[in-house]
Amino acid sequence: MTKNIMIVGVGGQGTLLASRILGNTLIREGFDVKVSEVHGMSQRGGSVVTYVRYGDKVYSPIIDKGDADIILAFELLEAYRALPYLKEGGKILINNQKMDPMPVITGAAIYPENIEDKISAVANATVIDALMLAKKAGTTKAVNVVLIGLMARESDIPYEKWVETVKTTVPEKFLEVNLRAFDLGYNS
Amino acid sequence: MKKLLLGNAAVARGAYEAGVRVVASYPGTPSTEITEEIVKFDEIYAEWSPNEKVAAEVAIGASIGGARAMSCMKHVGLNVMADPVFTVSYTGVGGGLVFCVADDPGMHSSQNEQDSRHYAEAAKIPMLEPSDSSECKEFTKMAFALSEKFDTPFFIRLSTRVSHSQSLVELCEREDAPLKDYEKNIPKYVMMPANAVKRHVFVEERMNALREFAESSDINALENNGSEIGVITAGIAYEYAKEALGERADFLKLGMVYPLPEKKILDFVKAHKKVYVIEELDPVIETFCKSVGADVIGKDIFTLLGEYTPNMIKAAVLGEAAPRSVSASEPIPVRPPVMCAGCPHRGTFYVLKKLGLVVSGDIGCYTLGAVAPLASVDTTICMGASVSAALGMAKARGAQFNKKLVSVIGDSTFMHSGITGLVDIVYNKGNNTVIILDNSITGMTGHQDNPTTGRTIRGEATKQVDLIKLCQAVGIEHITVADPFDVKNFEKVVKTEVERDEPSVIIAQRPCALLKTVKYSGRCGITDKCRNCKVCMKLGCPAISVKNDKVVIDATQCNGCGLCVNVCPFGAIEKEETV
Numbered sequence A: 001m002t003k004n005i006m007i008v009g010v011g012g013q014g015t016l017l018a019s020r021i022l023g024n025t026l027i028r029e030g031f032d033v034k035v036s037e038v039h040g041m042s043q044r045g046g047s048v049v050t051y052v053r054y055g056d057k058v059y060s061p062i063i064d065k066g067d068a069d070i071i072l073a074f075e076l077l078e079a080y081r082a083l084p085y086l087k088e089g090g091k092i093l094i095n096n097q098k099m100d101p102m103p104v105i106t107g108a109a110i111y112p113e114n115i116e117d118k119i120s121a122v123a124n125a126t127v128i129d130a131l132m133l134a135k136k137a138g139t140t141k142a143v144n145v146v147l148i149g150l151m152a153r154e155s156d157i158p159y160e161k162w163v164e165t166v167k168t169t170v171p172e173k174f175l176e177v178n179l180r181a182f183d184l185g186y187n188s
Numbered sequence B: 001m002k003k004l005l006l007g008n009a010a011v012a013r014g015a016y017e018a019g020v021r022v023v024a025s026y027p028g029t030p031s032t033e034i035t036e037e038i039v040k041f042d043e044i045y046a047e048w049s050p051n052e053k054v055a056a057e058v059a060i061g062a063s064i065g066g067a068r069a070m071s072c073m074k075h076v077g078l079n080v081m082a083d084p085v086f087t088v089s090y091t092g093v094g095g096g097l098v099f100c101v102a103d104d105p106g107m108h109s110s111q112n113e114q115d116s117r118h119y120a121e122a123a124k125i126p127m128l129e130p131s132d133s134s135e136c137k138e139f140t141k142m143a144f145a146l147s148e149k150f151d152t153p154f155f156i157r158l159s160t161r162v163s164h165s166q167s168l169v170e171l172c173e174r175e176d177a178p179l180k181d182y183e184k185n186i187p188k189y190v191m192m193p194a195n196a197v198k199r200h201v202f203v204e205e206r207m208n209a210l211r212e213f214a215e216s217s218d219i220n221a222l223e224n225n226g227s228e229i230g231v232i233t234a235g236i237a238y239e240y241a242k243e244a245l246g247e248r249a250d251f252l253k254l255g256m257v258y259p260l261p262e263k264k265i266l267d268f269v270k271a272h273k274k275v276y277v278i279e280e281l282d283p284v285i286e287t288f289c290k291s292v293g294a295d296v297i298g299k300d301i302f303t304l305l306g307e308y309t310p311n312m313i314k315a316a317v318l319g320e321a322a323p324r325s326v327s328a329s330e331p332i333p334v335r336p337p338v339m340c341a342g343c344p345h346r347g348t349f350y351v352l353k354k355l356g357l358v359v360s361g362d363i364g365c366y367t368l369g370a371v372a373p374l375a376s377v378d379t380t381i382c383m384g385a386s387v388s389a390a391l392g393m394a395k396a397r398g399a400q401f402n403k404k405l406v407s408v409i410g411d412s413t414f415m416h417s418g419i420t421g422l423v424d425i426v427y428n429k430g431n432n433t434v435i436i437l438d439n440s441i442t443g444m445t446g447h448q449d450n451p452t453t454g455r456t457i458r459g460e461a462t463k464q465v466d467l468i469k470l471c472q473a474v475g476i477e478h479i480t481v482a483d484p485f486d487v488k489n490f491e492k493v494v495k496t497e498v499e500r501d502e503p504s505v506i507i508a509q510r511p512c513a514l515l516k517t518v519k520y521s522g523r524c525g526i527t528d529k530c531r532n533c534k535v536c537m538k539l540g541c542p543a544i545s546v547k548n549d550k551v552v553i554d555a556t557q558c559n560g561c562g563l564c565v566n567v568c569p570f571g572a573i574e575k576e577e578t579v
């Protein structure tokens, strides 16, 4: 069986590190893995989407609507946008941070209200304040690692395996704060 | 050892293992990382060339010089390098020669959705198309060997999802591909008519040999699952089709998409009740199949547009509905890419918008000057067109129109193909004003050096093109360097130059805010002097927004660049030094 994890957020939020840690952990577990993301334009503050698929043998690198087992959302509006990709019975893990897109800033569109409630009403959702937890860990830059911690908790891969990859992926001098951030996400 | 590699990194690895010695490219999404990965191998000479044509010619020269060589580009880059490519098809190669071209179905970061496979047929150059990272490496290695065997350059065709997906790759050692002896060979390498006539005969013979290879090679692989349904496919579409249909169809997976194996296809079609051709973009394989009398189903049920997905194929072939899913019950605002906080281009477009000028645009981060609220750019066609198209506009509409017209072009794009347009302006007595947006880097594609930055692809210091002297040499007499963040002065300069009855160049100089050497500090904050005039909102800065009818600056997004401080008419925005 192939499992599908989708990571969504805003360009510059550090979703790439999340997919790297996820991909490396899955390889160590002996899975066939495909990680797909679009580079380029989206780096400039646009929506970013990463697909991670793993199993015995993976073909398509992308995930279709209605096929994601887990969606990890770095931003609230992006969680809402990704909702159609969630499988029936899948889980959506959400950071409650809000970032206004340009059409909202210019007043051409409005940022929908109470997104958390609307998603929770139709899907199995977990919402956390990853920015606050990252601050607690010691740096706002560790939001992505907090979220990886949260995802790790929801995965079928043991805690130690995740920590091992964090240790090999994150630069030595930021390791301590990142491990703290990982734990705060894991235990949130 | 198996490693998770980007398709692009796997191509680089394949070239390395094949003993490539020279790689020359011009960046372009989704191909850029190939050459960036090549740089990690010290054994290989690598360069960012000023444009794709130059890059291809450097690779061609290296090949004639006896080395294995490669050039990588995005699909539209292939248009720029087409001229030498069509003729090197005639000369053939010395060392193995590979052109790696990356298409962008879905146009994630491109101005069109062209299908590069047409070039293979038009230039009579064989083309391989891998469908995952492992094949990226294997096919690249193969292409070098086959290039030498058949005396032809080879294309590798990628697409965004192959280039930018990571999958597992088995790493091998680098082969020894020694530099061949250099031999003068006029009939082979001097393509004047008398020689080219003979080489064309060779090309057609070579095509026959390659067709035979396509029939016999297992790069075009048959996958039998005992089904009545057959699928002919290649590249990323194979992965989607395999995901969708699994063992419910038989597959003819074409690793070589030009030339195609006529007999293999006919046999496959004969052995199945119904055969589908599944390929993104144009019906290249389908058209071939039909031309040899094979009865296949293709674009009748599959779109010419954008990317495919497994569910789409399931629905078309098996009639199976997509899985159920939930979605939002209200419109979700789009999140288009925007100029970064601190982007130097913002100052330029703020002024151009304020002056209401017609802006002949170009390709780079500054194409985002077309997005609201700046919405200042009028046209974007291809790299370099800003300069020459503005001359055409001015010639068509006359001197008064020209006083309301400017071209904008980035530093890398100017080096790529803006210079010739500027020569045209001077030579043909145009009076255009060209603004070179010099942000000291190739921004759009992720910070590559170029001839104006003074550094090579390996970060070594080198001679820097002096834009002022260059424009002077072309014959431009009015050249002004201005900081686009000093909006008052910048506005004055633009007004003066568009009024002038002579051609002029403005160099808008301020480095990209994401460069490590750029150190903005502090945050901009709104004081109680604010009269809520919202002039700052016209900047389209992602850090500035209106909350409860009051302008606020988001401290997590602001990098303290200070542009808003400069545009505020009431001095109500101040820099707060933070630590």
Ligand SMILES: Cc1ncc(C[n+]2csc(CCOP(=O)(O)OP(=O)(O)O)c2C)c(N)n1
Pocket (backbone or CB within 6 Å): B026, B027, B028, B029, B052, B074, B076, B077, B080, B363, B364, B365, B366, B383, B409, B410, B411, B412, B413, B414, B437, B439, B441, B442, B443, B444, B445
């Ligand atoms: C023929 C061609 N080659 C490559 C590209 C990809 N590409 C788009 S913009 C760009 C360079 C932009 O750099 P620059 O002109 O310096 O502007 P900046 O993005 O830094 O503002 C490149 C390489 C393209 N669109 N067309």
